[in-house]
Amino acid sequence: MSDTIQQPTLRTAFGPRGLTMSILMVVAGSALMTLAAKVQVPFFPVPMTMQVLVALLIGAAYGPRLAAVTIGAYLAQGAAGLPVFAGTPEKGIGLAYMAGPTGGYLLGFLLAAITTGWLAERGGDRGPFRLALTGLSGIAAIYVPGLLWLGTLIGWDQPVLVYGLWPFVPAEILKLALFVVIVHLGTGALRRR
Template sequence: MALALNDKVLTEAFGPSEGTALRVKQAAMVILGIAALAIFAKIKIPMWPVPITMGTFAVLTIGAAYGPRLGLATILGYMIVGALGFDVFASSSAEAYGISYMMGGTGGYLVGYVLATLALGFAARAGWDRSVLLMAVAMLAGTALIYVFGLAWLSVLYADKGAAWVIGVGLTPFLIGDALKLGLAALLLPALWKLIGNARS
């Protein structure tokens, strides 16, 4: 069954909707989105077995809030900023940055970020961001995309280590934290839509 991709996404529910003012709003949203991605990537919350980083939370929520086109522009802008050498990724630093960092173990996950942003954007365009259940399904699909490409790239880089090592390093330590982030993100978008509806009623 094809999705009906004609619903508004969250960022289209407020502010100008046409002309130059719309373009200014969209440019501002892209800049704010890139800044949010960079800031959230650096947030680490103590957790077992590894700290929770909030980068994937920002990727998924921005994808859903912005829609496929604006979301894609934002995540690509974020990647360009990182490729230029700015310290905007979760584990980048003054010593590890830019293209060389992006081609390392994080590279596949970054590709997954782009595809997850698109997936969440299309899901929101189909109206899934109004439902906690459907938003959870979309968030799960987006998270799966991030892992598929992340683990695939780790398998290429560390072909001699074997699949069990790749999964043990690149998947299982993060499952608890990602489940918590997924649940929070799935609750957030429908709640924001409800707030907007209440404000206009």
């Protein structure tokens, strides 16, 4: 027997889960992503949704595999025409919406949840500094495909960073801070149990 005690994390708090629990977690996570897309928080210079924060939290709590299934289910709902994305149905629905300017960011949610979950499994959810790096990696996983897709659509002669990154930086800093606090407090509470 080993004397090593594994520290609890948000991901391990769920314990061994069966198929029913995993399905419930996927449904709850995709519903939370939808809610996060629909609630706009007034912010400067642009209003913000909380999808980035929720994608990061799902990754940290669920681990990379279940997080991938959860965000994949959310994207599949949107592709099927359900109005789960920000601005739907007003700005379109289904694959046409996903092929628009936000399509790369939508793919980025999947990559962010996987990245965050993978890093959390490897100790990236231990302490504020590691959490900040984990969250920042997840945010980068959203913006890289988002900016690449946006540049492909509008042309690289356009100021892609001006349209697709800089207006969102203040909100992403706030969401990163919230991610660190929520996961740090959550794992701290689990350690005290």
